[in-house]
Amino acid sequence: MSLRHGVQQENAFLKNVFQSRRMYLCELKEDDDACKKAQQTGAFYLFHNLAPLLQKSEHQYLAPQHSLLELERLLSKFGQDSQILEDSVLIGCSEEQEAWFALDLGLNSSSSINASLQKAEIETALQGSFIKLTKALFELNVKDASLLSTAQALLRWHDAHQFCSRSGQPTKKNVSGSKRVCPSNNIIYYPQVAPVVITLVSDGTRCLLVRQSSFPKGMYSALAGFCDIGESLEETVRREIAEEVGLEVDRLHYSASQHWPFPNSTLMIACHATVKPGQTELQVNLRELEAAAWFSRDEVATVLRRNNPSNQQQSGAVPFWLPPKLAIAHQLIKEWVEKPTCSPLPA
Ligand SMILES: NC(=O)c1ccc[n+]([C@@H]2O[C@H](COP(=O)([O-])OP(=O)(O)OC[C@H]3O[C@@H](n4cnc5c(N)ncnc54)[C@H](O)[C@@H]3O)[C@@H](O)[C@H]2O)c1
Numbered sequence: 001m002s003l004r005h006g007v008q009q010e011n012a013f014l015k016n017v018f019q020s021r022r023m024y025l026c027e028l029k030e031d032d033d034a035c036k037k038a039q040q041t042g043a044f045y046l047f048h049n050l051a052p053l054l055q056k057s058e059h060q061y062l063a064p065q066h067s068l069l070e071l072e073r074l075l076s077k078f079g080q081d082s083q084i085l086e087d088s089v090l091i092g093c094s095e096e097q098e099a100w101f102a103l104d105l106g107l108n109s110s111s112s113i114n115a116s117l118q119k120a121e122i123e124t125a126l127q128g129s130f131i132k133l134t135k136a137l138f139e140l141n142v143k144d145a146s147l148l149s150t151a152q153a154l155l156r157w158h159d160a161h162q163f164c165s166r167s168g169q170p171t172k173k174n175v176s177g178s179k180r181v182c183p184s185n186n187i188i189y190y191p192q193v194a195p196v197v198i199t200l201v202s203d204g205t206r207c208l209l210v211r212q213s214s215f216p217k218g219m220y221s222a223l224a225g226f227c228d229i230g231e232s233l234e235e236t237v238r239r240e241i242a243e244e245v246g247l248e249v250d251r252l253h254y255s256a257s258q259h260w261p262f263p264n265s266t267l268m269i270a271c272h273a274t275v276k277p278g279q280t281e282l283q284v285n286l287r288e289l290e291a292a293a294w295f296s297r298d299e300v301a302t303v304l305r306r307n308n309p310s311n312q313q314q315s316g317a318v319p320f321w322l323p324p325k326l327a328i329a330h331q332l333i334k335e336w337v338e339k340p341t342c343s344p345l346p347a
Pocket residue numbers: 194196198221222223224225226227240258260262263264266268288323327328329330
């Protein structure tokens with residue numbers, strides 16, 4: 001077998017695995033019986049008031065999985081019936097089609113008659129701790145960070161959408177948690193995503209970094225803003241940049257996107273934008289930003305190389321730091337530093 005043929009076969013195999021995983025997830029989302037069956041052999045990630053159960057291992061957190069049987073034993077140990085399991089949501093599946101679910105033991109949902117379980121007691125029983133995602137996200141591996149972010153967003157959405165906004169009646173979740181339905185009028189509610197554009201603005205030689213007062217001390221990032229209803233992404237980019245720093249965008253191009261769990265789960269759409277040389281004077285909107293400034297490629301490259309606030313405090317040499325690797329702002333900034341001459345598309 002030639003090398004090329006071998007690579008083609010492997011690619012075809014990977015494509016099949018990906019395809020069958022997608023099809024399986026699609027079936028579980030819509031088919032309540034299939035999803036209930038998948039719970040029997042599936043794995044559960046646990047939360048308490050939207051904080052995931054984690055175990056500390058050396059320099060990172062691990063997210064333990066539990067089987068349905070283990071959960072039923074846990075609930076019975078605490079004198080709870082297993083009705084709370086109906087609140088679990090489907091968050092993904094393995095290549096071997098083991099379905100993954102998330103369940104919050106601390107939220108009092110309408111479908112659960114159980115009082116929320118005591119956090120400390122569960123932590124002791126499961127040898128872990130419920131840790132806020134804001135604290136743990138950057139110490140998780142990429143797969144767990146993504147799964148737990150999705151899980152938290154879905155659990156939060158269900159917790160906040162238990163009643164129909166038309167009839168006021170309780171809505172009912174399907175088994176997978178991909179929707180809720182109002183039994184009195186059949187209105188279907190689907191989990192919502194708020195789109196946000198995040199843009200790294202450049203004048204060709206420098207990039208614009210900004211600070212909000214809510215950012216950790218010393219951290220600068222790219223400029224971000226929520227899409228208004230009726231806007232295209234391009235319109236949002238132009239409006240946000242005009243509103244926050246008073247600049248006019250010349251060209252922009254799309255880079256990548258990311259689900260972001262903070263503060264309430266958004267879809268971050270990342271772009272690069274350029275302004276015309278000579279039109280770089282900033283009018284910083286101090287209601288939105290604490291500071292905004294142009295930084296040279298060398299300054300940004302230096303900070304990227306040693307991007308850890310504590311390192312910088314020790315040396316005292318670098319006055320600011322950038323978002324961590326997992327954040328799409330970091331990727332945008334890295335792209336700009338590494339590909340200074342990438343040609344922008346017309347907006
Ligand atoms: N992943 C990353 O790298 C990264 C980097 C920077 C910012 N962010 C995220 O981008 C998001 C938006 O940035 P921003 O705060 O500059 O946005 P912004 O400039 O639009 O300002 C926020 C304000 O927009 C209004 N708003 C409009 N629609 C909203 C909605 N659906 N939800 C909440 N507020 C809404 C509110 O008044 C809010 O105070 C933040 O949630 C932040 O966490 C992510």
